[in-house]
Amino acid sequence: MNDESLAKRVVDRMYNHDPFSQWLGIERVEESAGSCVLRMTVRKEMLNGFGIAHGGITYSIADSALAFASNGHGRRAVSVETSISHTESLREGDVITATAEEVSLSNKIGIYHVTVRNASDAVVALFKGTVYRTGKDWFPED
Amino acid sequence: MNDESLAKRVVDRMYNHDPFSQWLGIERVEESAGSCVLRMTVRKEMLNGFGIAHGGITYSIADSALAFASNGHGRRAVSVETSISHTESLREGDVITATAEEVSLSNKIGIYHVTVRNASDAVVALFKGTVYRTGKDWFPED
Amino acid sequence: MNDESLAKRVVDRMYNHDPFSQWLGIERVEESAGSCVLRMTVRKEMLNGFGIAHGGITYSIADSALAFASNGHGRRAVSVETSISHTESLREGDVITATAEEVSLSNKIGIYHVTVRNASDAVVALFKGTVYRTGKDWFPED
Amino acid sequence: MNDESLAKRVVDRMYNHDPFSQWLGIERVEESAGSCVLRMTVRKEMLNGFGIAHGGITYSIADSALAFASNGHGRRAVSVETSISHTESLREGDVITATAEEVSLSNKIGIYHVTVRNASDAVVALFKGTVYRTGKDWFPED
Numbered sequence: 001m002n003d004e005s006l007a008k009r010v011v012d013r014m015y016n017h018d019p020f021s022q023w024l025g026i027e028r029v030e031e032s033a034g035s036c037v038l039r040m041t042v043r044k045e046m047l048n049g050f051g052i053a054h055g056g057i058t059y060s061i062a063d064s065a066l067a068f069a070s071n072g073h074g075r076r077a078v079s080v081e082t083s084i085s086h087t088e089s090l091r092e093g094d095v096i097t098a099t100a101e102e103v104s105l106s107n108k109i110g111i112y113h114v115t116v117r118n119a120s121d122a123v124v125a126l127f128k129g130t131v132y133r134t135g136k137d138w139f140p141e142d
Numbered sequence: 143m144n145d146e147s148l149a150k151r152v153v154d155r156m157y158n159h160d161p162f163s164q165w166l167g168i169e170r171v172e173e174s175a176g177s178c179v180l181r182m183t184v185r186k187e188m189l190n191g192f193g194i195a196h197g198g199i200t201y202s203i204a205d206s207a208l209a210f211a212s213n214g215h216g217r218r219a220v221s222v223e224t225s226i227s228h229t230e231s232l233r234e235g236d237v238i239t240a241t242a243e244e245v246s247l248s249n250k251i252g253i254y255h256v257t258v259r260n261a262s263d264a265v266v267a268l269f270k271g272t273v274y275r276t277g278k279d280w281f282p283e284d
Numbered sequence: 285m286n287d288e289s290l291a292k293r294v295v296d297r298m299y300n301h302d303p304f305s306q307w308l309g310i311e312r313v314e315e316s317a318g319s320c321v322l323r324m325t326v327r328k329e330m331l332n333g334f335g336i337a338h339g340g341i342t343y344s345i346a347d348s349a350l351a352f353a354s355n356g357h358g359r360r361a362v363s364v365e366t367s368i369s370h371t372e373s374l375r376e377g378d379v380i381t382a383t384a385e386e387v388s389l390s391n392k393i394g395i396y397h398v399t400v401r402n403a404s405d406a407v408v409a410l411f412k413g414t415v416y417r418t419g420k421d422w423f424p425e426d
Numbered sequence: 427m428n429d430e431s432l433a434k435r436v437v438d439r440m441y442n443h444d445p446f447s448q449w450l451g452i453e454r455v456e457e458s459a460g461s462c463v464l465r466m467t468v469r470k471e472m473l474n475g476f477g478i479a480h481g482g483i484t485y486s487i488a489d490s491a492l493a494f495a496s497n498g499h500g501r502r503a504v505s506v507e508t509s510i511s512h513t514e515s516l517r518e519g520d521v522i523t524a525t526a527e528e529v530s531l532s533n534k535i536g537i538y539h540v541t542v543r544n545a546s547d548a549v550v551a552l553f554k555g556t557v558y559r560t561g562k563d564w565f566p567e568d
Contacts, residue, residue: 018191020198048209049160055221056162056202063197067190079197080393081365081414083225083509085537085556087530103552104513108416109364111511111552126529126537128554130365130511132392132416222535223507223556225367227395227414229388245410246371250558251506253369253410268387268395270412272369272507274534274558302475304482332493333444339505340446340486347481351474363481367509 003033007072034102036069042094053090061098062114062127069100070131077131088124145175149214176244178211195232204256204269211242212273219273230266287317291356318386320353326378337374345382346398346411353384354415361415372408429459433498460528462495468520479516487524488540488553495526496557503557514550
């Protein structure tokens with residue numbers, strides 16, 4: 001099995017039956033070992049008291065992108081530290097895309113940048129995530 | 143008006159009509175200028191594919207605590223950088239409490255630690271947030 | 285051997301023959317498994333073009349405090365992510381103290397806060413460090 | 427005066443008479459408004475007890491790159507939060523290059539990624555810095 005189909009199998013297992021991703025309305029655009037693109041639309045119930053998206057919304061899609069990208073190698077990876085800067089406001093109806101890319105990978109640690117952009121391709125959030133790579137495979141039977 | 147009642151007025155204005163806080167079920171426990179305590183219960187639709195709370199849930203309550211604590215001084219403050227480490231898993235029904243405390247405050251910048259704990263008082267997430275304090279008051283008419 | 289003497293043996297091994305710590309003039313005040321206090325004096329060659337200590341100086345003492353505190357359990361630990369906020373300026377002759385405390389510890393990951401204070405006990409920098417704990421002991425022969 | 431020559435004038439003023447940069451042996455490779463490249467060689471007195479460069483060394487060159495890049499617009503900018511991940515070890519004699527690029531810029535806040543690479547172009551550290559942009563110009567007389 002090639003890298004791409006392994007990544008897809010992992011994300012299938014992580015994404016299906018995931019109630020919060022369903023609630024967010026996350027759509028899988030692209031995925032492979034170490035990278036991933038997700039998309040969603042900001043809805044009314046995701047807004048804060050100022051009528052703009054709560055910081056937790058962009059964090060959530062970025063954190064999902066981190067999980068999918070880092071687990072896509074086929075080994076279980078868990079987040080150890082994440083940071084995010086919110087650089088632009090989002091309103092109801094805005095479509096956002098989160099692109100995760102691997103910036104460093106060793107046997108035990110992986111580091112990822114996730115960039116969240118709006119439909120005009122402007123950066124709305126910059127996320128960095130560090131994961132610990134366990135010794136457990138997603139499909140040990142392979 | 144004393145500090146505590148100013149903080150309450152600010153948080154009233156931020157929290158009311160905030161659809162995402164309603165969805166999360168956030169409950170205000172305590173607030174004053176520079177600090178704040180919030181509580182919520184993890185529900186089924188907040189879980190990821192492993193049956194544990196999505197990282198975005200603890201981030202969201204911590205980010206709200208940051209916003210309420212930092213704006214409680216009466217001047218509008220906006221988040222410039224946040225980081226979070228998830229140290230324990232959460233399951234459906236778990237009650238979590240987010241406590242924000244101010245660790246540094248200057249004219250333009252405030253820094254806050256938010257600790258999220260479960261009902262057994264174990265730390266489940268460590269959050270740090272930095273805000274930029276604008277020159278605009280919440281109640282300029284005062 | 286108790287925890288404290290194990291921590292001392294580890295830090296002895298890390299600190300002795302460490303040329304950069306010698307250059308910084310770091311002095312060990314206190315150490316035990318998971319915590320540590322270090323002290324140093326800001327010298328002229330540590331200043332930047334504004335006559336205040338370069339950000340790398342407070343980072344360096346905090347990073348050393350992280351290494352000593354996290355390795356003090358007797359297992360080799362390596363830094364995976366660190367962050368620092370510089371909250372007050374330092375001048376030539378200022379004596380600073382870095383206090384590292386463990387805020388989370390699991391089998392593989394440790395998280396530490398290091399607070400750097402000046403002689404008046406004012407916070408000059410807030411540092412957070414995450415380490416990966418390897419499976420290797422410092423003194424396997426024990 | 428164009429952007430590039432303004433950036434050079436600012437960095438001239440910051441870099442000259444900067445004792446710690448002299449001690450580090452930092453060499454300016456390139457600079458313009460919002461970006462900058464610096465280079466240095468790891469020396470014996472920069473090593474820790476394991477014979478590899480102390481984390482404070484790569485932090486220091488990255489922090490200088492942040493300062494030069496963010497001030498290069500001609501307005502004084504001060505660091506509010508920085509983070510760094512050390513991904514590869516460095517030994518005596520290694521030549522490292524720090525490249526700062528602006529990833530977000532608003533009226534008050536700038537965000538920069540600084541990548542530190544060794545002579546083989548391998549990433550040895552990933553740094554992110556956030557600055558607050560004051561209202562003061564470097565050369566108000568212009």
